[in-house]
Amino acid sequence: MSKTPLPFPVGDISEFARSLRRQLDGLERTPSHVEMLNLLAKAGGYRNFQHFRAQQDAQAALDVPPPSPVEVDFKRVQQLVRIFDGQGRLTRWPKKYTLRMLCLWVIWSRIDARGTLSEREISEWLDEQHLFGDYALLRRELVDNGLVTRTADGRQYRRIELQPPAEALELLRHLPH
Numbered sequence: 001m002s003k004t005p006l007p008f009p010v011g012d013i014s015e016f017a018r019s020l021r022r023q024l025d026g027l028e029r030t031p032s033h034v035e036m037l038n039l040l041a042k043a044g045g046y047r048n049f050q051h052f053r054a055q056q057d058a059q060a061a062l063d064v065p066p067p068s069p070v071e072v073d074f075k076r077v078q079q080l081v082r083i084f085d086g087q088g089r090l091t092r093w094p095k096k097y098t099l100r101m102l103c104l105w106v107i108w109s110r111i112d113a114r115g116t117l118s119e120r121e122i123s124e125w126l127d128e129q130h131l132f133g134d135y136a137l138l139r140r141e142l143v144d145n146g147l148v149t150r151t152a153d154g155r156q157y158r159r160i161e162l163q164p165p166a167e168a169l170e171l172l173r174h175l176p177h
Contacts, residue, residue, distance in 0.1 A: 006052070006053070006056050007056075008040070008044060008052075010043075010044050010045075011045075016043050016044060017043075019042070019043040020039060020040065020043040023039045023042060023043065024039065034049070037049040071166075072166050072167050072170050073167060074170070076098075076099070076102075076167060077102075077167060077170045077171050077174065079099070080094075080099060080102055080103065080171050081171065081174045081175065083103070084106070084175050085131065086176070087176060088106075088175045088176040088177065089128070089129055089130055089131050090103055090106070090107070090129060090130040090131065090132070091130075091131045091132065092131075092132050093130075093132055093134070093137065100141070101145065102165075102167055102168050102171055104138075104141055104142060104145055104147055105147070105164045105165070105168035105171070105172075106168065106171060106172060106175060107126070107129050107130075107138060107142065108142060108147040108148070108159060108162075108164075109164065109168075109172055110129065110177075111125075111148065111159040112159070113159055113161060115158070115159075116156050116157070116158050117156070117157045117158070118155060118156060118157075119139075119150075119154055119155055119156075119157065121157075122139055122148075122157045123135045123136070123139060126138045126139055139157070143157075146160060146162075147159070147160060147162065148160060
């Protein structure tokens with residue numbers, strides 16, 4: 001009988017190792033296979049291995065693909081951090097589309113998720129988010145790339161709730177909020 005592989009992603013390997021080490025320090029003997037599975041699951045944020053397995057089974061039943069390790073281009077993130085100033089404002093508009101999209105995700109993340117903004121409010125707010133003086137460009141790009149929706153008459157703007165890509169999340173971690 002073949003075993004079903006169970007992917008086990010962890011958010012922070014350092015915290016995972018620290019948690020596992022604390023658990024192992026409390027033991028007086030080498031843990032059995034089942035005990036080791038429980039220790040690993042707990043270090044990964046689950047109550048025990050059965051909880052981890054139940055989550056995996058539920059995910060499979062919903063046909064949700066398991067989380068895959070996402071490649072983050074840290075060099076690109078480092079490059080982008082430099083085009084934001086110390087207060088997190090965008091200093092220039094990048095030439096490359098991929099870089100522009102990541103910058104838009106940063107701006108998107110700062111828009112009130114529950115609010116509706118008038119054209120004037122979003123324009124004034126966007127004007128505070130950058131230093132190159134083209135809030136209309138940013139407003140248009142947010143709408144055209146599906147990050148913000150606006151009414152047909154252009155009077156109201158609202159953020160669309162989406163999951164940012166891994167590189168955008170990494171960039172956000174390095175910028176002031």
